[in-house]
Each structure stands twice: as structure tokens, then as C-alpha cells.
Amino acid sequence: MKSRPNVRWFCRSTAFVFLFCFHAIWAACAAEFRAGIAVRIVSPEPLLPVSGGVGPSHKVTKKEGELTVRALVFEHGSTRVAIVAADFLGFPSALGNRVRAQVRGIPPENILIGATHTHSAPDCYGFPDGKGGFAADLKYLDIVCAKMADAINEAINNLQTATVKIATGEAKGKIAYNYYAPQLYDPRCHIIQAIGTDGKPFATLVNYAIHPEVLGSDQGILSPDLIGPLCDRIQEKGGGTAIFMNGAQGGMITADCRGPDGKDIRTWPECVRIGQLLADEALRIVQPASVQREPKLFCVARTITFPVESPLLLAIMKASPLGHSPNQAGRVSTQLNVVNLGNAQIVTIPGEALANIGYYLKRKMHGQHNFLFGLTNDAFGYILTKEDWGSFKRYDYVSRTGLGELTGQLYIEEALRLVDQSPRPEKLE
Numbered sequence: 001m002k003s004r005p006n007v008r009w010f011c012r013s014t015a016f017v018f019l020f021c022f023h024a025i026w027a028a029c030a031a032e033f034r035a036g037i038a039v040r041i042v043s044p045e046p047l048l049p050v051s052g053g054v055g056p057s058h059k060v061t062k063k064e065g066e067l068t069v070r071a072l073v074f075e076h077g078s079t080r081v082a083i084v085a086a087d088f089l090g091f092p093s094a095l096g097n098r099v100r101a102q103v104r105g106i107p108p109e110n111i112l113i114g115a116t117h118t119h120s121a122p123d124c125y126g127f128p129d130g131k132g133g134f135a136a137d138l139k140y141l142d143i144v145c146a147k148m149a150d151a152i153n154e155a156i157n158n159l160q161t162a163t164v165k166i167a168t169g170e171a172k173g174k175i176a177y178n179y180y181a182p183q184l185y186d187p188r189c190h191i192i193q194a195i196g197t198d199g200k201p202f203a204t205l206v207n208y209a210i211h212p213e214v215l216g217s218d219q220g221i222l223s224p225d226l227i228g229p230l231c232d233r234i235q236e237k238g239g240g241t242a243i244f245m246n247g248a249q250g251g252m253i254t255a256d257c258r259g260p261d262g263k264d265i266r267t268w269p270e271c272v273r274i275g276q277l278l279a280d281e282a283l284r285i286v287q288p289a290s291v292q293r294e295p296k297l298f299c300v301a302r303t304i305t306f307p308v309e310s311p312l313l314l315a316i317m318k319a320s321p322l323g324h325s326p327n328q329a330g331r332v333s334t335q336l337n338v339v340n341l342g343n344a345q346i347v348t349i350p351g352e353a354l355a356n357i358g359y360y361l362k363r364k365m366h367g368q369h370n371f372l373f374g375l376t377n378d379a380f381g382y383i384l385t386k387e388d389w390g391s392f393k394r395y396d397y398v399s400r401t402g403l404g405e406l407t408g409q410l411y412i413e414e415a416l417r418l419v420d421q422s423p424r425p426e427k428l429e
Contacts, residue, residue: 033294034075035194036158037203037241040147042087043067043222044122044140051089051123052217054316054401057135060120061220064268065228067121069144070243071151072194072203073106074341075159076297080106081339082152083205083373084113085243086144087224088124090379091115093334094322095124095145102149105156109301112337112348113148114245114376119213120223125379126320134321141322160202164292165193166344168369169285173277176210178355179252180394185209185355186247186362189278190371191286192344193239202240206230206282207371209247209358211254214264214271223268226255229275239283246374248349248358250382251398292428295342300422304414305331306380309404313381332403334378338418340425344369347415350378354388354398357408364416367425383408 043066049057067087074081082103091113100108115124123135124144171189178184186209194203212225224231227244234242255274259265308314308326317325317332326332339346345367352374353361362370382402388395389405 031077031294032161033163033297034159035073035162035203036155036160037070037072037194037243038151038154038158039068039070039241040151041066042069042144042147047222048122048137048140049135050120050217050222051125051127051135052119052213053089054127054312056127056130057123058217059220060222063222064271065224067222067224069148069151070241071148071155072205072243073152073155073159074297076295079297079299080110081297081299082106082111082155083243083245084111084148084152085245086113086115086148087118087227088115088121089117089119090375091124092322092324093378094324095141096377098145099148099152102146103152106152109335110299111152112339112373112376114373115379116224116227116244117212117246117249117375118223118225118227119217120215120221120225125316126322127316128319134319136321138321161197162194164295164342165195165286165289166292166342166369167191167286167289171208171278171281171285173281174256175274175278175281176253177256179254185253186358189282189285190369191282192341193286195291201238203243204234204239204282204286205243205245206234206278207245207247207373208278209249209253209355209374211249211252214255214257214274215266215268219266221268223271226271226275226278229272230279233276233279234283237279237283242279245376247372248353248355248374250352251354251384251395253355290428292342296340296426298340298423300338300418302336302414302418303333304336304411305333306403306407306410307331310400310402312400313403332380334380336414336418337377338422340367340423343367343426343428344371345419345425346371346373347419348376349374349383349411351375351380351383353383353408353411354385357383357385357412361412361415365419368428380407383411385409
């Protein structure tokens, strides 16, 4: 009789220990950091005209490299974030929201869609074609959106246990310069590398500010420009699948394809040279970085609005078939994201911010590594400070093709407010 309570106690204790261990194992698994990546080719067949900016597109006769959409997904605990890069001049939210609606398993606001800004890809804006119509091929854009969603969904299915290496360093060599003021650009390259349980990288994200316009839109070539060779080189060198996110490259931080005679070398081999050099520099910079295990992941989104003061952009928005017109108050809205990953912080920019804005934001952000994803979630032209707006002849074009004088100031205020309201990234020794 006296043994029965002991038996009950033993059974209850055993059950408690089992449940405790089960919960601990479940919690450990739930907190496991995972990453996955996927790619889709979106080169049009047959070839379509390409856009380098406002106005009619240019006919092409051949292609060099393949246009792609690339999706990198991070997961930690209950948080998932997708980072997507598309080989286009820009990818407006009118298209991005179509993509988000087709994705399973990630909140729409946690999907960051950016454009690499190649000037040798089909129009995604619906620019006027000079004949009373528009340049975009709507059926092709539907295909791109479907393939982008497929890539994100596949990246989710490809999620695997991972660690990360994160690094920042100056990319050396003849890669970029500022066409308006040669030294006014940011040479820093930021890298996130996902590493599998075998110790090998399977994904490498490169964040760098540059216009991929070696070829431009008037060479009769459809191409990802230097971004294609960059991604190919990283894979060839053992960095896994690559993804490129542009930075604050406005006004006019472009590829340094100047030849000895001062004239631009606008050829595919020059795209290969610059792309491979930037890839090699990115791999050099990230190689000695410490491995971060179980990096914390945080993502927040906020809707922000801007007044549309530019008559040119207002006319384009109203005429576009994509449906991204301003509201009755003459304002447009977009999504702003702040993401923390380990000791890194990421802030999105809905257009082409000038280099001084990029430097200021990075100085005020809270990560040990501060990433700016330009042309992400929207592509509202150039973003200048009010002091720069219309102040120099050099800035006439970028002022005309930006939303307005206050865009930069409003964006900086909203971005830093969201940064300050977010948790601080991890600090690592």
C-alpha cells in the first residue's frame, strides 16, 4: 500500500520531465535560424524593348546574360522575412503587391522587393511611349510577378538550418564613381552570407550603391548588366547563390567604365570586369567575418506618404496602366521596412537616394553593420534633401525626376523614427 504513492509520484515526475524536455526541444527547434534562396529567369522570349528611364523604350536585337528574380528568405522563431531582387530599372509597389498576394507563409509586409536598377530590361513603370500609349508589356509583367512569387515560395520550401557571416568593408578597385562629383560616393560594400551545416556558404547577399548602366538602354542589348556577372562569379567562387540589393546610388553613382581616353567602355566584357571585381571584393570582405549562430531576426513595416510635386512624375503616374496614381490629396504611399539580423540593421529606401542621405542614415542607424536597400518596395525616382533640390545645374534632371523638394526630409524623418522605435540589433565583440 505504501508503494502506490511512490509509483504515482514517479509517474508524475517522469511525465513532468518528459513534457519539460519536449518543450525545451520544441522551443530550441522553434528558435532555430534558417535560410533559403531561389532564382527564376525572367528574360522575355521573344525579346522586348528595354527602358533606361522616363520616355519610350529602346528596341533590342540580342541579350547578354539572363534577367532574373532572386529571393532570399530568413527565419528565426515565428519571424520570416523575404528579400527579393529583380533585374529591372525599378519595381513599383503596384507590381510588388501582386507578388505578395501570391506568397504563402510570409506576411506581406515582411516581403522586401527591390530592383537592381539595370538600364537594359523591359519597362515596369508604364512610361509613355510617345504615341499616346505606354511602353510596358502587361502580359510579360504578369509572368514576372508569377515567377517572383514562385521564387519566394520555393525559397521558403528550401529553408535549412544556417548560420550567418556579416561584414562591411571598402570595395577597392575601379568599380563605381559619382558622375557629378567623382569622389562623392560610398565605397562600402555590405555582405550577408548564409552558411549551411556543412560549413559552406549557400547564399551571399551583396549590398552596394551603383548604377548598373554600363550598357544602358540604347545599345540594342537586353541584359542584367554587371549584376549578372557578379552573381555568376560569387557562385563560381563557392559563395553559393548570390543576390544583389542596390544602395543609395542617386545622383549619379554609376559604374566606373571610363576608358583611358575618358570615354565610357559600353561593352559586355566591361560588365563582366566590373561585376567580377565587385564579387571578388565582396567575398574578400566577408571571408574573415565571425560566424553568428542563432542570429536574432526582427522586421517591422510602416506606411509612409509623400506629396507629388513633380509635374513629370504626376503625369506618368496618372497615365500608367499599373494603377499607382496619387490619392485625392496628391500624395503617394509606400512601405518602409526596418530589419535586424544579428548585429546588422537594414533600412529600405523607396527610390534613388543621394549619397549624402545614405551616409547620414548609416551614421544614425544602430547596427554594427548598416545596410540600405535602395529602390525597394517602390521606385519613386530620385530622393534629394531640400538643400539639394534644384540647387545646382547638375541636379536639374534629378530634381525633375523626384517626387518633390521635401521627399528627402520626410523620408529621413520617418526612417530614423522607425529605427529608433525598433529594438537594437545584437552587439557582438
